[in-house]
Amino acid sequence: MKSRRISRIGIFLFVAIVAAMSGVSARPQTKTPGSAAAKPISATAGSTNAKALGSKNAPVTIEVFEDFECPACRNFFQTSLKQVVENYVNTGKVYLIHRDFPLEMHPYARQAARLANAAADLGQFETVERALFDTQDKWSTNGKIEDAIAPSVPAAQMKKIRDYQAAHIEEINASIERDRAMGVQRNVNQTPTIYVTSRGKTEALPGGGVDYKLLKQYLDFLLRQ
Amino acid sequence: MATSPAVSELSRRPGALPGALLILGRVALGLIFLYAAYAKLYFDGGWHLRDYHFLFAMAIDSYKMLPLPVVEWMAWILPWFELALGALLIAGVGLRWTGSITSALLLAFIGAMTRAKILGLEINCGCFGNNEKLGTATLIRDSSLLVLALAVTIGAFLIRKRRAATPS
Numbered sequence: 001m002k003s004r005r006i007s008r009i010g011i012f013l014f015v016a017i018v019a020a021m022s023g024v025s026a027r028p029q030t031k032t033p034g035s036a037a038a039k040p041i042s043a044t045a046g047s048t049n050a051k052a053l054g055s056k057n058a059p060v061t062i063e064v065f066e067d068f069e070c071p072a073c074r075n076f077f078q079t080s081l082k083q084v085v086e087n088y089v090n091t092g093k094v095y096l097i098h099r100d101f102p103l104e105m106h107p108y109a110r111q112a113a114r115l116a117n118a119a120a121d122l123g124q125f126e127t128v129e130r131a132l133f134d135t136q137d138k139w140s141t142n143g144k145i146e147d148a149i150a151p152s153v154p155a156a157q158m159k160k161i162r163d164y165q166a167a168h169i170e171e172i173n174a175s176i177e178r179d180r181a182m183g184v185q186r187n188v189n190q191t192p193t194i195y196v197t198s199r200g201k202t203e204a205l206p207g208g209g210v211d212y213k214l215l216k217q218y219l220d221f222l223l224r225q
Numbered sequence: 226m227a228t229s230p231a232v233s234e235l236s237r238r239p240g241a242l243p244g245a246l247l248i249l250g251r252v253a254l255g256l257i258f259l260y261a262a263y264a265k266l267y268f269d270g271g272w273h274l275r276d277y278h279f280l281f282a283m284a285i286d287s288y289k290m291l292p293l294p295v296v297e298w299m300a301w302i303l304p305w306f307e308l309a310l311g312a313l314l315i316a317g318v319g320l321r322w323t324g325s326i327t328s329a330l331l332l333a334f335i336g337a338m339t340r341a342k343i344l345g346l347e348i349n350c351g352c353f354g355n356n357e358k359l360g361t362a363t364l365i366r367d368s369s370l371l372v373l374a375l376a377v378t379i380g381a382f383l384i385r386k387r388r389a390a391t392p393s
Binding site: 072187189190201202203204205206207208209210211213214215217218221 | 269276279280282283284286287293296297346347348349351356358
């Protein structure tokens with residue numbers, strides 16, 4: 001008798017919860033203000049398109065908040081992002097935006113970001129980004145970034161980047177700060193932090209990088225929509 | 226000191242208080258499991274019944290513990306499994322089994338989290354959606370849930386034993 005009563009209470013509670021959950025689903029979809037996923041890409045794209053790859057009209061946009069000195073960012077770049085560029089960005093399916101988020105714990109991250117921003121303004125972002133991540137082990141120990149990336153960036157090009165950086169240091173710093181402030185506003189607390197936008201809806205992927213196979217499945221799903 | 230009729234009633238009937246505590250415990254645990262499932266299926270302002278597993282698989286994979294096919298399988302299954310466990314706990318159906326499975330599941334979660342902390346992985350927990358960073362507080366919370374799950378399980382076994390011993 002008693003156990004029957006207990007079961008009845010349990011079933012009543014379960015039905016109440018299911019009903020409450022259905023009520024939530026029936027509500028019009030709203031997004032939490034200030035949450036990472038709340039902002040459509042048009043509102044977050046900013047003016048730093050020099051650090052973006054691919055077509056702005058691509059159906060999917062990926063934003064990556066990165067720190068050039070962060071090992072997880074390097075790992076994500078080398079194991080996933082390179083393939084995303086090859087298979088999705090170069091085919092016009094994905095627009096990839098780099099956002100600077102240099103962490104205070106990395107002493108040379110800002111220096112690397114400044115170099116990458118100068119290179120971006122000269123149309124060399126992809127080359128320099130790749131070189132920075134590929135040689136991260138070398139320059140992250142002594143800060144000699146130009147020496148480390150020299151094999152990938154010809155001396156003449158490096159001089160242009162260096163001169164451009166010296167001449168436009170304030171704008172470059174402002175661009176990095178803009179990205180960083182955007183990250184702080186969107187509650188970025190680790191790198192890499194990845195946002196994927198499709199059909200005006202932005203999702204934050206789990207922080208710390210994503211396996212290419214899983215990212216590919218997700219991108220293919222979004223592109224099928 | 227005045228005693229409320231409900232408390233007097235409970236104290237008069239042997240086994241009533243442990244029984245009530247057991248209901249409270251299993252309902253609380255069940256609600257938490259239902260919420261865990263709900264948070265994996267409903268996020269960013271909408272239900273994600275067709276694509277929840279993509280993001281959850283990424284969260285599981287960030288623990289760097291399991292091969293990719295297992296990760297994908299778990300991402301598909303786990304929210305529904307949590308939903309079923311939560312419902313069964315609230316309904317009090319098969320409580321000894323449900324409690325044992327819940328305890329085992331929580332133990333596995335705590336093991337995975339502890340391993341991630343030891344390895345220094347800066348990842349999200351994946352427990353209640355994607356936005357919670359794995360930290361000491363997460364471990365303390367899940368350990369408390371494990372204690373609750375074990376209490377419910379032990380309680381269910383004891384009540385069953387008492388009933389078996391009581392002549393009808």
